[in-house]
Amino acid sequence: MPELPEVETVRRGLEGFVTGALIRDVEVRRDSCVRLTPGGADEFRGRLLGARIVGAARRGKFLWLPLGAEDALSAHLGMSGQFRVHAVPADAAPEPHPHCRARFTLEREGQELTLDFLDQRTFGYLHVEDLVPTPDSLPGGQGADLAAVPVSVAHIGRDALDPAVTPELAARLWRRGTRGIKQVLLDQTRVSGIGNIYADEALWLARIHPERPADALTARQARELFDAVRAVMERALAQGGTSFDALYVNVNGESGYFARDLEAYGRAGQPCARCGTPIVREVIGQRSTHWCPQCQRRPRRYAQRRGPVSR
DNA sequence: AGTAGCACCTGATTGC
DNA sequence: TGCAATCAGGTGCTAC
Numbered sequence: 001m002p003e004l005p006e007v008e009t010v011r012r013g014l015e016g017f018v019t020g021a022l023i024r025d026v027e028v029r030r031d032s033c034v035r036l037t038p039g040g041a042d043e044f045r046g047r048l049l050g051a052r053i054v055g056a057a058r059r060g061k062f063l064w065l066p067l068g069a070e071d072a073l074s075a076h077l078g079m080s081g082q083f084r085v086h087a088v089p090a091d092a093a094p095e096p097h098p099h100c101r102a103r104f105t106l107e108r109e110g111q112e113l114t115l116d117f118l119d120q121r122t123f124g125y126l127h128v129e130d131l132v133p134t135p136d137s138l139p140g141g142q143g144a145d146l147a148a149v150p151v152s153v154a155h156i157g158r159d160a161l162d163p164a165v166t167p168e169l170a171a172r173l174w175r176r177g178t179r180g181i182k183q184v185l186l187d188q189t190r191v192s193g194i195g196n197i198y199a200d201e202a203l204w205l206a207r208i209h210p211e212r213p214a215d216a217l218t219a220r221q222a223r224e225l226f227d228a229v230r231a232v233m234e235r236a237l238a239q240g241g242t243s244f245d246a247l248y249v250n251v252n253g254e255s256g257y258f259a260r261d262l263e264a265y266g267r268a269g270q271p272c273a274r275c276g277t278p279i280v281r282e283v284i285g286q287r288s289t290h291w292c293p294q295c296q297r298r299p300r301r302y303a304q305r306r307g308p309v310s311r
Numbered sequence: 312a313g314t315a316g317c318a319c320c321t322g323a324t325t326g327c
Numbered sequence: 328t329g330c331a332a333t334c335a336g337g338t339g340c341t342a343c
Contacts, residue, residue: 002336002337003336003337006336032320061336061337061338076337076338077336077337078319078320078336078337078338079320079321079335079336079337079338080320080321080322080335080336099321119320119321120320120321120322121319121320121321121322121335121337122319122320122321123319123320123321123337123338124337176313177312177313177314178313178314179313179314179315183314186337188337188338195336195337196335196336196337197336198336242336244335244336245323245335247335247336248336265336285315285316286315286316286317287337288334288335
C-alpha cells in the first residue's frame, strides 16, 4: 500500500528515532517476515545483535537502515507494513499488536527504545543484506547512505523525487514499450516510487489516458506527466501521505491527510473536479484504475489497438 | 526482450 | 445470521 510519500514519511520518522542506536534485542514473532535470508530468523537476529544503525535511507518504496558502510537492515512495507516506535524499554512498551511481526529493542544515548514492525497482509518483509555500489550512484552522493544501495534494491530505478531524475530522463525511460502508460508508471525499474494511487492521480493531473501506449506519448506529454507525478507526491508528502484506514500510519500511529485531496483514485461515479464528468473505474493490468473520460481522452488512432486480437 | 498472468497473505466489506 | 465472493496501497516469478 504505501507508496513513495508514505514510505518517505516513515523513513523520516525512523531517521530521528533510530539513528545512532545500538540493536540490543531482536524478537521475530513470525518467521516468514524475514526473507532473502538463507538462515532465516536466526541468521537475521545474529547479524543484527550488537550492530549500530547509522541512518535511514530509501529508494522508491524500498527502505533500509544502514549498519555502517557494508550492510543494512532492509525493509519493504508491501501492502500493509508499518513501523511503530515507542520511546520506552520493551517491558514498558504496549503489548505487541496482533499484527506485530518483529520487535526490536534499541539503545540510544543510554535510553532503551522499542521498535515494532507490523504487517497485516504479510506482503512486507525484513532482511539484512550487503550494500553494493550501483552504476548510477550520484557522484559524491547525498551522504554515504545514498552512495550504495542494498542488493535487493539494485535493480530498482531512481525514484520520482530523486534530484538526479530530470523530466527528460523520465520521458526517455517511460516512452518505451507498447503497454499502457499506467502500467509503465508502476514499473519500478524505470522511475520508482509510483504506486496505484499516485499513478492515477498524476495521469488525471496531466490529462493522459491510462491506456495510452507508452511509446505513443509525446516527449512533451511525458515531461508534463513527470511534473504531475512530482507535484502530487510533494503535496502528499507535505500532508504525511494518504491514509484510508489503519493500514497506513506514520511511526507514531498517525494518519496522513492526503486522501481528502485525491481527484481520481477511489472517486468512481463522482464528478471530475475540472469538468464534472463522473470519474470511471476499470481494472487495467489487474489494478483498479480511475480516470475522467472527458479530460483524459483516448486518441482515436490508438483506440484501434484495443480492438479484438486475432489469434 | 518485453509482456501478461498469477502467486503470495489477511481482514474488511458486500451480496445472496 | 451465515457464508461466499470481492476488494485492498506491491512485488516477483514463470511462461509465452
